Amino acid sequence: MVGMSTLRTRAVHAGRDDLVELGVHAVPLDLSTTYPARDSAAEAARLDVLAGGELDGRMPVYGRISNPTVERFETAVAELEGCTDAVAFASGMAALSACLLAAVTAGHGHVVAVRPLYGTTDHLLDSGVLGTSVTWARAEDVGSALRPDTGLVIVETPTNPTLTEVDLDALAEACGEVPLLVDNTFATPVLQRPREHGASLVLHSATKFLGGHGDAMGGIIACEAGWARRLRQLRMVTGAVLHPMAAYLLLRGLSTLPVRVRAASATAGALAERLRGHPNVARVHYPARSGGALVSFEVHGDPVAVVGAVRLITPAVSLGSVDTLIQHPASLTHHIVAPTDRHAAGISDRLLRLSVGLESADDLWEDLDAALGTHNAEVTPSE
Ligand SMILES: *Cc1c(COP(=O)(O)O)cnc(C)c1O
Numbered sequence: 001m002v003g004m005s006t007l008r009t010r011a012v013h014a015g016r017d018d019l020v021e022l023g024v025h026a027v028p029l030d031l032s033t034t035y036p037a038r039d040s041a042a043e044a045a046r047l048d049v050l051a052g053g054e055l056d057g058r059m060p061v062y063g064r065i066s067n068p069t070v071e072r073f074e075t076a077v078a079e080l081e082g083c084t085d086a087v088a089f090a091s092g093m094a095a096l097s098a099c100l101l102a103a104v105t106a107g108h109g110h111v112v113a114v115r116p117l118y119g120t121t122d123h124l125l126d127s128g129v130l131g132t133s134v135t136w137a138r139a140e141d142v143g144s145a146l147r148p149d150t151g152l153v154i155v156e157t158p159t160n161p162t163l164t165e166v167d168l169d170a171l172a173e174a175c176g177e178v179p180l181l182v183d184n185t186f187a188t189p190v191l192q193r194p195r196e197h198g199a200s201l202v203l204h205s206a207t208k209f210l211g212g213h214g215d216a217m218g219g220i221i222a223c224e225a226g227w228a229r230r231l232r233q234l235r236m237v238t239g240a241v242l243h244p245m246a247a248y249l250l251l252r253g254l255s256t257l258p259v260r261v262r263a264a265s266a267t268a269g270a271l272a273e274r275l276r277g278h279p280n281v282a283r284v285h286y287p288a289r290s291g292g293a294l295v296s297f298e299v300h301g302d303p304v305a306v307v308g309a310v311r312l313i314t315p316a317v318s319l320g321s322v323d324t325l326i327q328h329p330a331s332l333t334h335h336i337v338a339p340t341d342r343h344a345a346g347i348s349d350r351l352l353r354l355s356v357g358l359e360s361a362d363d364l365w366e367d368l369d370a371a372l373g374t375h376n377a378e379v380t381p382s383e
Pocket residue numbers: 091092093094118121156160183185186204205206207208217218219
């Protein structure tokens with residue numbers, strides 16, 4: 001298990017341990033799409049190895065198969081998540097798609113999933129476009145929803161956008177031999193390492209906290225060697241590769257991940273408290289156990305008006321950036337989920353989701369309070 005102080009240190013150094021040997025300080029960014037080699041027979045033998053999803057530690061053959069800068073990011077995330085391997089993709093959805101295709105091609109295309117999930121994940125599963133079928137189950141009913149052809153169990157915790165916490169130890173036990181995929185985008189390895197609780201696959205939309213600055217898209221699956229081989233094979237044939245420039249930025253983001261997540265979580269906890277006391281707020285959702293940088297709350301008035309009224313906070317989808325973002329899930333992230341399914345999953349039309357960044361809590365509160373409409377002098381902040 002990676003201790004907290006170790007995590008902070010490894011977040012800075014993982015994926016960069018050889019830089020002193022190399023005589024460089026910044027991570028080398030390799031933008032080659034192809035790699036010259038004079039010996040074609042030797043390259044053919046290497047391709048046979050690479051086609052099996054193995055890495056041979058040498059210069060790549062072609063950019064769709066592997067890339068040294070991307071491998072550094074993979075090494076770092078694998079280590080932070082306590083896994084032997086990680087496989088990076090062009091986005092979080094590309095990473096999830098590869099896992100679903102792996103299940104389908106193994107003849108286990110049935111998925112058991114727990115709602116709520118990220119809206120597009122919900123849609124991908126519900127529509128079955130990749131050849132999967134889904135049984136939606138409550139976390140405590142997952143065991144009885146499993147079938148002989150179940151290839152994956154999929155869960156998010158804390159859930160998006162209601163921030164409900166799922167007991168991963170109990171869920172992993174209920175899954176038995178069936179691989180459990182945990183979307184760890186919200187908690188990050190700073191607050192939760194699902195592998196330690198029995199998950200087989202840990203998914204990140206690296207676009208969010210791992211990158212942390214809203215300027216690079218990516219996805220990654222941390223896992224063990226067998227899954228990594230299958231995922232690399234699928235990535236090679238489907239082409240959903242992470243661009244090396246994005247890998248460079250995402251790896252740079254990792255070095256500040258523990259500091260950013262801890263600071264944003266402290267502010268989010270403070271804002272959740274203040275929101276609880278606001279007369280225009282009906283209900284606040286904040287994870288009691290894991291904490292984190294996200295706060296969701298239901299308003300008495302028009303939630304869309306609140307998004308329109310903020311001035312410091314950025315009115316935008318996405319999360320995990322250095323700046324604070326607010327969005328209305330029913331209009332944006334979960335618009336794609338049918339209203340009946342949305343409501344059954346506990347996503348109220350009056351819910352707003354706040355992704356807290358690194359601004360001061362007082363400045364954020366001033367903006368939120370003004371946007372919510374101040375009708376009660378008692379709720380002005382105390383500090
Ligand atoms: C954003 C997000 C995704 C999808 O990731 P992309 O990088 O946008 O493809 C999946 N899960 C969660 C929890 C997310 O927030």
